Each structure stands twice: as structure tokens, then as C-alpha cells.
Amino acid sequence: MDTRIPKPYGEAVAPAQTLDRRDFLKQGIKVAGTAVAGGIAGTAALSAQGAEPIGKDFPAWSNTMGKGLSTYGQPSRFEDPVKRYAASGYGTLAPGTGSARSPIEKLEGVITPNGLHYDRSHNGTPDIDPAKHKLLIHGLVKRPLTFSIAELSRYPMVSRICFLECAGNSSGNAVAAEPPQVSAGNVHGLISCADWTGVPLALLLNEAGVEPGGKWLLAEGADSAAMSRSIPIEKAFDDAIVALYQNGERIRPENGYPVRLLLPGWEGNMNVKWLNRIKVTDGPTHTKDETSKYSDPMADGKARQFTFEQGVKSVITRPSGTMTMSGAGLYEITGIAWSGAGRISRVEISLDGGATWRDALLTGQALPKSVVRFRLPWEWNGSPAQLQSRAIDEKGNVQPTRKMYKAENAVDGRFHNNSIVAWGVDADGSIKNVYS
């Protein structure tokens, strides 16, 4: 057996990671080395054939001309089951009110393809003509301005990869008495990550000239729900973007076409889609969307009206609930982690329900306020196990347990649930959502 070390493992370790590279490489070799006799034998040895394919056995696609060129590609027809989980909150009465969650357990890497980015809408997706849409900046400014999309496109832009997460993500695990036995994406799929491009909001506010009394912003969407939220003006001068592009192309309709607000690391709802106006104010506007909704009832009977930053969080996406493991052997545990506070510095994995922890490998680049992918090879011996992941960010924030979340929040509290997710593996290989 060739013992040369695959370089991607070494390179993939993020600089911020405390994991010792050499230790991982040793471990990597061990996994690969034992694999032939152990778990992966279940993969490779069973399928060893030792023969080259024979002409008459070639499948049709190797003997006939393929499909012609296309101008806008689509997934293979065999990937049809890979879809968003769309759930309308009010059924047929308001089919656009609800959410479409990313099937995170079927996805890989860090970027969410545009067709599968999660979507939470309050009155459907408007069909906006970009030639007729304008962004108004007014209120406590020296001169109110409107910007057409063509005008916005003239300004200097920035690009950054960052996540968006709905405040209601993982609410099923927060409120259900028994853990819902659905897929990971069905519970935790209101998280996605894309390469966003647009104009720094600060540039546009500078054009309008903020008056000294301007301390907050009101951002309002052009949808018929007129979704609107209050935002401290400091965020605008930190990293807020008036975004026009999502993964290279114009933003998708359900994600705010032709223009949305992007507040990196802050709760999804504040990243106002179909952005229609920004009003500079002296305080929060207390809109319907931040009083009747998106406020957090706490255990002590009070409520938090504003929770801006999304907490540090992680989910193991494979193996995960509703999947079945096909016998003992080597598996890769993988998942995603993110934090509104900045970079993910470490993700720990427990295989025994939280008793002991070990570091996962972060692959790809651990960018700030972005999803990062973690991985850990796992030789499953066929006994029951309980998998958990715990993320830690560069500010030292640690993902809390579900018990900690429940102790702090009201009985029916369901927002901002960033608590540890646990998957129970039975001896028969079935995997269940469990509360740890």
C-alpha cells in the first residue's frame, strides 16, 4: 500500500484551528490503513472486480451522442429528490407565507446552490421588475435620495461569502415535547451560505448625509407584507451591504430580487428582502415584525425584543436523523458550523452523548460569519451511539446544550435556538433525533 499522505488534509486545516496537523495526518493514515481490513472493506473489497469493462456491457450513455449544449443548466433528473422542504404556515390561504428549508443533509461543502437557498417569506415572493424598482433613503438625512438598480450598479461593490440563518431555525427541537423524527434539513435547514456582492450601505448613507441625530435605520421591503425592521446605524458603518448578487448571478426572487439588505451574522429576518426604503431615525421604529414577531419570550416572563447576532452553532448533517447506517465500518461524520460573532475556531464531536469530545477537522476556509464544513472519520463498531457536535467561535462563545437553552427561554420559546443537536444511532443502524 502506498503510504504517501494525501495533501488536501494538511492544507485544509484552517490556520485558526488548534488541532495539531501532524496528529491528524497520523490519524488520517491510520484510518486509511485500517480501512482495507476493516470498515472500508465493506465498501471496496466487496466491489473488487479486477476486470476492465467490456464493450458490449457499455451503458447507452457511453455509446450514443449526448445532449446538446444548454444556456442555463439544471440538475440531473436523478437528483429530483434533492429539494427544499416547503411548508406554508397557513396552507392554501396564504401559500407564500412560510418557509422553504435547505436540505442540508443532502448538501456538501459550504456554498448553498441558489436553487436550494432557504427562503422565509411573509406574503409570498413578489415579481419585481428591476427597471421599475427604486431604493429610497430618507428620514434624518441631509438630502433624501432614490436609487434605481442601474444607479446602484454604478457604485463600488464588495463581495463576501457569508451565511444567513432564520431566527426560527431549529424551533422544532425547541418546542416539541418529543424530538421530531424528520430529516436534519426539516428541523435545521433555515441556514444557507452564499457569495454575496453589493454596495456597502455606508457609501449610500454617506451620499444622503446622515444627520447627527440619526441613530437607527428602518429597512422596509417592497413585498405586500411590507416586511420592516429596525437596525442600529452602527451596523451600516460596520459591514452592511445593499446586495445585488448571490453566488455570482442576480439575487433569486425568493431571496430578495432585485436588491436585499445583507447584515452579515445577524438574524435572517433583518436582512430585508426586496429592499424598498431605508429611513434614518433617532430610535427603533417598533414595527409589527419586531413586536408581534421575532421577539424572544424568556423563562423569567420578560421578552427580548431585539436579538441581532446569531449564536454560535453546528449541526451534524451526515449521518443524521431518518438515515440508516449500512452496518459497522468506516463512516465520515460531517456537518456545518457558523457564528454571527465571527470565525469558527473549533468544532468538537462527541460519540457518547456528550461524555467525551474530540476535535473535528475544518475543511475549506474558515471565513468569518460564513458556514464552515467539519469532518471526522468514524469507525462505527455497530453498538448504539449518540453523536453531537459543539462549535466554538473566535470570541470564545461555546454552543450551549438544549437544557441551557430551555432554562433561559420561556416554555414556548422557539427563536434563536442554537443548542447542541444530538443524533441517536441504534444497533440496527437507524438514526433518530434525540434530546440530550
Added chain:
Amino acid sequence: MDTRIPKPYGEAVAPAQTLDRRDFLKQGIKVAGTAVAGGIAGTAALSAQGAEPIGKDFPAWSNTMGKGLSTYGQPSRFEDPVKRYAASGYGTLAPGTGSARSPIEKLEGVITPNGLHYDRSHNGTPDIDPAKHKLLIHGLVKRPLTFSIAELSRYPMVSRICFLECAGNSSGNAVAAEPPQVSAGNVHGLISCADWTGVPLALLLNEAGVEPGGKWLLAEGADSAAMSRSIPIEKAFDDAIVALYQNGERIRPENGYPVRLLLPGWEGNMNVKWLNRIKVTDGPTHTKDETSKYSDPMADGKARQFTFEQGVKSVITRPSGTMTMSGAGLYEITGIAWSGAGRISRVEISLDGGATWRDALLTGQALPKSVVRFRLPWEWNGSPAQLQSRAIDEKGNVQPTRKMYKAENAVDGRFHNNSIVAWGVDADGSIKNVYS
């Protein structure tokens, strides 16, 4: 006017960048500062209204319920013109033989959305059933193995953002006597960038056990062209990936579904799509695809059979050929740069046909063997100008001039043209492709 500095500019400067942050910030303020009286006045002042929208003027999309939730999203109907440029090499005789180029002048950021990733195919796109597809590893190995897609999916994976570029990209500018007056994507759009995930090829070769005499690989596709290329085995133990996912979801059919070889930084053609087998050999196989095609005739009458690494390169995508500038004022010059040798360390811009150069800002993260986005605000005074960009990578490679490329290559040489791209701006604002 608020003089607070938008932070994204400071943060966006790549660590490897030699540009002085403070200088850029000063420049940034100056641009924003003069903009109100100068260029951007053409944008903002003209559109200043100072009035809030009035109810009766609301467009239909603000007064009616929007479209319902969808399970797989598509671009807005207003983005219909944003398509790949599909050009079949042999017309209707072989509609799948040719290329579909990315419309790079309409895209932003670094990630190419899957629907617009470039595609070069030799006999169309096969419609492969992943349940029936297998990857064979044989030749100089201890035990030949086949892997189903399900089996491959059990192995530890890696994710990385990296570019793919066809060896024939920019060939129009290499051979045409007069510069073709088409869009940037039409000439230079055989470049795309995605977040790829898959199994390190080294792991799979270790499973099969490479014999001491194994020095090269033959990689062959399952398409009916049986596209095949020879690859030095060192690349497998460096960073080669047997890729299953593209931007999070399974690879698109035209990009190799269900599995392709990914050789980061190497010419696109070698990244064999629909990967069917890898044979370990003692030398190159000299396939039809590396003898009759994909070899470079040189000026001295000899030819280079193998050119693995893609050269350091950049293209200004906006403003670019076939566009028209709407009068003097502030514009952002932006484009993409990449290098098969590693990270882009610097991109320089000339506004005067190569006489003088200044550093552009790299926004986002300058990842190795990835596309990076560069930007430079430009106050156009309305006089004729010639825009060029010149990329430099971390190994010190400098993008050559077209004259240097032509001097080295045969008269009809068209591959691996990484020479500097020039756009001529006329006083009327029209932009032409020019040879500098």
C-alpha cells in the same frame, strides 16, 4: 456628510496584498467625497426626490400576494438574458460538441452559479444513472477496484473553492487578425469557479495500492467521446479530488455528473468529466485527446504536448467590450483573476494602454487556485482610454502581454492564451476589444 469609513473596504484587502490600506481608504473617501459633486452626481443627484412613496403609486407587487414557496428556485424572468454563450463546433451534426461560455461580464463575486458554469464537451452531455455508474481503478495496482457512487460517498471528503479554465479560453484573441467585437464572456468565458467536494484521489489509489512502477494515470470519461487524458501520479498525491459535489449539490450533468476528476489549477480538459476509470501506467498513454488536440504548436515549429498548469491571468469584466459608458463620471472597474500556480497576490490596472499601472483592490478572500475579484474606482473624464489588467501570483508569475504570447506561440497557436486583455474606451463611451 458622514465621514465614517465603510469597514468592508479595509477588511476586504487580502493579507497577501501589498496595497497600503490607509492609502486606499484615503482614496476611497476622496472618491466618495468628490462623487457628490462629480461622477456620482450623475447617479444620485439626478435621482434625488426627497419624497416618500405614496400609496396609490405602489406597484402591483407591493399590493398583491406574491408567488408561493418553491422547492427548487430559478432566476427572475427579468434575468432571462443572462445565459451561457453556447456554440456548437460542428453545428447540427454534433450539437453537443463545442462550448457554453460563462457570461462573465454579467456576473459578480467569485462563485459561478451552477447554471452558468462553463461547459466544453466533445460528444454531448451523457444522461448517466448514478446507480449504474462505476469508477474503475486498475493497471499497475495491487488489486483493481470498482467503486459505485454510494461506495465513493462513504469515504472521507474534502471541499475547496477552485477555478476551472479551458485550455482554449481566450483563443479568439489569440488567432483572429482583428480583435473580435463580442462580449467578454464570448472570448474569455471558459473560466468558472465553484466550491467542489469529493474524495481525495490519493485515498482511492491507496485502497488499490499503487505498484512501484506506477508513474502516470490515464483518466477516462463515460461519455461517448471517451475523453481521456494522461496525468502524472504526483498530482494525485498533491491535491486531486474525485469530485461529487459542485456548490453544495451534486455535480451538474454538463460538468461531469455523477463524478468528475478535479485537478486544481490544471487545464480544464484534464479534469475528466463523467469519470469512468483511472488506469495506473508507467508513462503517458498519448491518447487522441492529448495528441490530435490540446497540444500547443510553438513559434519554433515544435509543439508542447502537455501543459498542465493554467497561467496567471485576469480579465476586466466591467466595463468591457460591447458595453457603452453613459457619460463621464465615477465607475467601478472590476474583474476576475486566477492562477494555476496558487494565490493571486496582486492585480494592476492601466488606464493608458499599459504606460502606467496602479494596484486594484482584491475583495473577498484570495484563495489559492481560485478566482479572486478585483476592483478599482475610476473617475472617467470622457476622454479615450485603454483599460488593461495584469495579474501577479504568489510565485511571482506575471501575466504576459499579447505580443509576448504571439512571439512564443505558432501563428495559429490558440491554447493557453493568458495574455493581457485590453479594452478601448472611445470618447462616445463605446468600448471595443483591442490588441495592445
